[in-house]
Amino acid sequence: MIFIWAFIFAGLMCAIAQIILDNTKFTPGHVTTLFTVLGSFLAFLGVYDKLIATCGGGATTIISNFGYLLYTGALEGYRMYGILGIFSGLLSKGSVAIVGAVVFAGLMTLFFKPKD
Amino acid sequence: MNKEEYLKLVKKHEPKEKRVENTIYAFLIGGTVGFLVEGIIQVLMNIFALSRIDASSWTCLIVIFVSSLFTALGFFDNWMSKGKAGLLIPTTGFAHSVQSSALDYKREGLITGLGSNFFKLAGSVILYGILSAFILVIVRVIVFG
Numbered sequence: 001m002i003f004i005w006a007f008i009f010a011g012l013m014c015a016i017a018q019i020i021l022d023n024t025k026f027t028p029g030h031v032t033t034l035f036t037v038l039g040s041f042l043a044f045l046g047v048y049d050k051l052i053a054t055c056g057g058g059a060t061t062i063i064s065n066f067g068y069l070l071y072t073g074a075l076e077g078y079r080m081y082g083i084l085g086i087f088s089g090l091l092s093k094g095s096v097a098i099v100g101a102v103v104f105a106g107l108m109t110l111f112f113k114p115k116d
Numbered sequence: 117m118n119k120e121e122y123l124k125l126v127k128k129h130e131p132k133e134k135r136v137e138n139t140i141y142a143f144l145i146g147g148t149v150g151f152l153v154e155g156i157i158q159v160l161m162n163i164f165a166l167s168r169i170d171a172s173s174w175t176c177l178i179v180i181f182v183s184s185l186f187t188a189l190g191f192f193d194n195w196m197s198k199g200k201a202g203l204l205i206p207t208t209g210f211a212h213s214v215q216s217s218a219l220d221y222k223r224e225g226l227i228t229g230l231g232s233n234f235f236k237l238a239g240s241v242i243l244y245g246i247l248s249a250f251i252l253v254i255v256r257v258i259v260f261g
Contacts, residue, residue: 003154010150010206011143017201018142022135028204029240032213035205036245044252057154058147060172061179061206063241070249078257086253090246097207098242100177101214102234104184109218109230112188 006058009051013062032063039064043071069093138200145202153179153206176207183208187215213237 017031026034039062042048048068051059059065070090077089091098117125153175160171186192192212196203203209214234221233235242 003151006150006154007147010153011145011147011202014146014200014202014205015139015143017205018139019135021201022138028201028209029213029237031201032204032209033240033244036241037248040245040249040252043249044256055150056168057152057157057172057175058150060157060176061150061153062146063205063207063210065207066210066241067245067249070245071252074249074253075256078253086250090249090253094245096173096176097180097210100180101184101211101238104181105211105215105218105234108184108188108215109222112219114219114222 002054002056005055009055009058010062013064035062035064036067039067040071041067043068066094066097069097141199142201145199146205147202149202149206149208179207180211183211184215187212188219210238210241 013035017035020026020031020034021028039048042051042064048059048064052065052068070093073093074086074090077085077087077092079085081088156175156178157168157171160166160174161168164171166174183192186195193216196209196212203212214237217233217236217238218230221229221236223229224233
């Protein structure tokens with residue numbers, strides 16, 4: 001069942017993004033930023049935890065998950081260390097995506113050449 | 117109906133049909149990505165006995181690695197333009213934007229080119245993600261304690 005929900009949820013988010021792209025002047029940069037902010041807002045409302053529980057990989061693969069990770073990291077940091085914890089904890093969970101992208105992209109750029 | 121009227125009618129209907137097609141495309145491709153990611157998570161959970169959170173993190177890394185590699189090999193740009201938002205909204209879009217700006221600016225030098233343009237496209241995601249998460253946590257702390 002979780003597979004079907006993963007398919008439906010990820011597909012639905014992509015379809016919404018495509019509708020926004022086609023009908024407004026937003027660029028892909030606008031849309032990904034919008035979805036990241038939407039992810040942290042859904043985490044703020046407490047919806048995203050439930051989405052991950054029902055949709056699994058469908059919810060964790062979209063870029064909104066990044067906003068969710070930033071929000072939950074900051075909130076956990078606050079609960080453990082107070083105000084300073086917001087600053088130290090904000091990137092603690094989202095670090096996987098940023099460091100992964102930097103390390104893989106950085107290393108591959110050293111080995112590969114641009115095509116054109 | 118003369119020719120001009122006919123052409124107007126054609127123009128009126130053409131983009132709409134493509135929009136529906138694009139949306140269906142985005143739904144199917146995005147859904148497939150979500151399905152595959154869930155599959156990888158299940159495999160990792162069962163083989164390596166990982167918790168769901170750890171398996172999700174490893175899967176995120178795998179997706180980023182694969183899309184970086186495909187971008188560096190040169191055929192992922194083509195996929196991105198065909199897959200529309202179906203590959204943009206998953207983590208693949210984030211990794212692709214970092215990798216493609218890194219490759220594009222490499223020829224301008226390692227510091228002034230690669231270094232200063234590395235987050236050119238993904239920078240807005242990180243900036244507004246951090247800002248919104250910070251503000252929302254402050255709001256939550258003030259309102260709910």
